[in-house]
Amino acid sequence: MLTKRIIPCLDIKDGRTVKGVNFVNLRDAGDPVELAALYSESGADELVFLDISATEEKRKTLAELVLRVAAKIRIPFTVGGGISSVEDVDLLLKNGADKVCVNSSAVKRPQLIDELSSRFGNQCIVVAIDARQISGSWKVHLVGGKQPTEIDLFEWAVEVEKRGAGEILFTSMDHDGTRNGFANQALAKLASLVNIPIIASGGAGEISHFADTFIDGKADAALAASVFHFKDIRIDELKRFLKERNIEVRL
Amino acid sequence: MKIVQIDYGAGNVKNIQFAFERFGYSPVLTSDIDEIREADKVIFPGVGEASNAMDKLRRSGLHRIIPELSQPVLGICLGMQLLCELTEENNTIGLGIFPLEVKRFSNVVKVPQIGWNNIYGLKSHLFDAITENEYMYLVHSYYVPLCEETIAKCDYELPYSGAIRRNNFYGVQFHPEKSAAAGEQLLKNFLVL
Numbered sequence: 039m040l041t042k043r044i045i046p047c048l049d050i051k052d053g054r055t056v057k058g059v060n061f062v063n064l065r066d067a068g069d070p071v072e073l074a075a076l077y078s079e080s081g082a083d084e085l086v087f088l089d090i091s092a093t094e095e096k097r098k099t100l101a102e103l104v105l106r107v108a109a110k111i112r113i114p115f116t117v118g119g120g121i122s123s124v125e126d127v128d129l130l131l132k133n134g135a136d137k138v139c140v141n142s143s144a145v146k147r148p149q150l151i152d153e154l155s156s157r158f159g160n161q162c163i164v165v166a167i168d169a170r171q172i173s174g175s176w177k178v179h180l181v182g183g184k185q186p187t188e189i190d191l192f193e194w195a196v197e198v199e200k201r202g203a204g205e206i207l208f209t210s211m212d213h214d215g216t217r218n219g220f221a222n223q224a225l226a227k228l229a230s231l232v233n234i235p236i237i238a239s240g241g242a243g244e245i246s247h248f249a250d251t252f253i254d255g256k257a258d259a260a261l262a263a264s265v266f267h268f269k270d271i272r273i274d275e276l277k278r279f280l281k282e283r284n285i286e287v288r289l
Numbered sequence: 290m291k292i293v294q295i296d297y298g299a300g301n302v303k304n305i306q307f308a309f310e311r312f313g314y315s316p317v318l319t320s321d322i323d324e325i326r327e328a329d330k331v332i333f334p335g336v337g338e339a340s341n342a343m344d345k346l347r348r349s350g351l352h353r354i355i356p357e358l359s360q361p362v363l364g365i366c367l368g369m370q371l372l373c374e375l376t377e378e379n380n381t382i383g384l385g386i387f388p389l390e391v392k393r394f395s396n397v398v399k400v401p402q403i404g405w406n407n408i409y410g411l412k413s414h415l416f417d418a419i420t421e422n423e424y425m426y427l428v429h430s431y432y433v434p435l436c437e438e439t440i441a442k443c444d445y446e447l448p449y450s451g452a453i454r455r456n457n458f459y460g461v462q463f464h465p466e467k468s469a470a471a472g473e474q475l476l477k478n479f480l481v482l
Contacts, residue, residue, distance in 0.1 A: 040402060040404050040406045041406065083404065105303075108303060109307045112467065112468070112472065113426070113469055114467045156338075159338055160430075161428045235399050235401075258399065
C-alpha cells in the first residue's frame with residue numbers, strides 16, 4: 039500500500055541551512071547536505087529545500103547545492119524558492135532535483151504551471167500555496183505569506199491541478215509556527231476537490247498532529263521544519279506511533 | 290565492467306549516475322550506438338512524457354538498436370513503459386519488446402501515484418537480498434498490468450507490475466536510484482546478472 043510521507047523542510051540561505059538548527063552530532067549543522075543525509079538515514083521519506091536567499095548569485099548557489107545533495111542522498115527531494123521560469127527548472131532538474139516547487143511566480147503568472155508540466159511532466163511540478171483565513175474565507179498569500187490576494191484557496195487549488203500541477207503543498211499561515219496542529223478542515227476540503235496528492239504544512243507540534251492530519255485532514259504527506267530540527271520529534275518514533283494507529287508508513 | 294546509460298534527453302540521468310557512483314561504479318552516459326552495443330550492462334532511463342520520449346528515440350535511431358541488444362538492459366520508470374508495445378499516454382507506440390499495453394490509473398485513486406509503496410511476489414535475481422514487501426519510491430500515472438512477464442507486484446487501485454522481465458530485458462516501475470538502501474541493492478544486483 040502507498041504510505042503516508044514524512045517530509046522535513048530545510049530553509050536555505052546562501053547555500054546554508056538557517057533557522058536554529060540544533061544538531062550537536064553534526065560536524066556542520068549549517069551544511070544542508072549533512073543535515074539532509076542525517077534525515078535520509080533516520081527515515082525521512084522525502085526532503086524539501088526552500089531557498090529564501092535574495093542574492094543575485096542565488097540561482098547558481100542553489101544549483102550547486104542541488105548537485106551536492108543529489109550526489110549524497112538516496113531519497114527524493116524537492117527544491118523551491120524564487121523559481122519563475124522553464125530555464126530555472128531545467129537547471130535544477132538536470133542537477134538532480136526530483137521535483138521543483140513554485141509559489142508566488144505561479145500566482146502572478148498561472149501559465150507557468152502549464153509550461154512547466156508540459157515540458158517536464160506533472161510528476162515533478164509541486165505548486166505551493168500559502169493561505170490564511172480572512173473574514174472566514176481562505177485567501178492565497180504571496181511572499182512567504184505576507185501579502186494577501188483576493189484569490190480563493192480552493193478555486194486556486196482546482197486551477198493548479200487543471201494546469202498540470204502534480205502535487206499541492208498547502209501551508210496554512212494561520213497554523214504555521216503555532217505548534218497546535220495542521221489545518222485539517224481546509225486540508226480535507228482540498229482533498230475532496232482535487233485528485234492529486236496534498237502535502238500538509240504548518241502547525242506541527244506533537245506526534246499526534248501528524249496522525250490527525252493523515253486521518254482528519256486526509257493529507258498524503260506532512261511537512262515540518264522546527265519540530266524535526268530541534269529534535270522535539272524523532273522521525274523513527276513518529277513513524278512507529280503512526281504505524282501503531284494503523285497509518286501506513288515506511289519503516 | 291562497462292555500464293552505459295542511454296542518453297536521449299529524457300531521463301533522470303544525474304540521479305542514476307550518482308546512485309552508481311555511491312557504490313563505486315561510473316556509468317557512461319551516451320547516445321553512441323557502438324558504445325551502447327559493446328557495454329556489459331545498459332540502463333534505459335526515462336522521466337517525462339511518452340510520445341516526446343519516443344520521438345527522441347526515433348530521431349536518434351535508438352529505437353532500432355535497443356530491441357536488438359543482448360546484454361542485460363534495465364528500463365526505469367518511463368524507460369520500462371517504453372519497452373512495451375503501446376502506452377495509453379498519448380497513444381504512443383513503444384519499442385515492442387514486451388507484448389504489453391501500458392494503462393493509465395483511473396481517477397478512483399490520486400494520479401500520479403507519488404511516494405513509497407511495497408513490492409511483493411518477487412521472482413528474479415534482480416531482487417536478491419531484497420525482502421518481500423520492501424518499500425520502493427514511485428512517481429507515475431501509467432502502469433503495466435499484471436502479466437506473464439511480471440517479476441514483482443505492486444498495489445495501487447489494483448495489483449500491477451512493479452517489475453517485468455523478458456529474456457535480457459528488465460523493467461522496474463519504481464526508482465531504485467531514489468529508493469534508499471533497497472534501491473541501491475537492486476542496482477548492485479543488476480550488475481551481477
